[in-house]
C-alpha cells in the first residue's frame with residue numbers, strides 16, 4: 667500500500683512540477699490554459715489506464731465497464747481527491763501559486 671502512495675505522490679508531484687515549469691518557461695502563458703492542458707492529459711491517461719479487461723462479469727471492472735460508468739467513476743474520484751486535497755493542501759497550494767508557483 668505504501669508503494670501505491672509513493673507512486674500516487676510521485677505522479678501528483680510531477681504533474682504539479684510540470685505545470686510550474688511550463689508557467690515558468692512562458693511568462694505570458696495563461697495558467698488556466700496550462701491547467702486545462704494538464705487536466706486533459708491526466709484524463710486521457712486515466713481513460714487509457716482504466717480500461718475494462720473484457721470479461722463482462724469482472725467485478726473489478728464493474729465501475730468502468732461502460733462509458734457512463736467510467737464517467738461516473740471519474741467524477742467520484744475527482745470529488746474524492748478534491749475533498750482530500752482541499753482538506754490537506756489546497757490552501758497552502760493556493761497561497762504558493764499566488765506567490766510564484768503551485769505546490770504538491
Ligand SMILES: [Zn+2]
Pocket residue numbers: 718719720721724725726727
Ligand atoms: Zn476486469
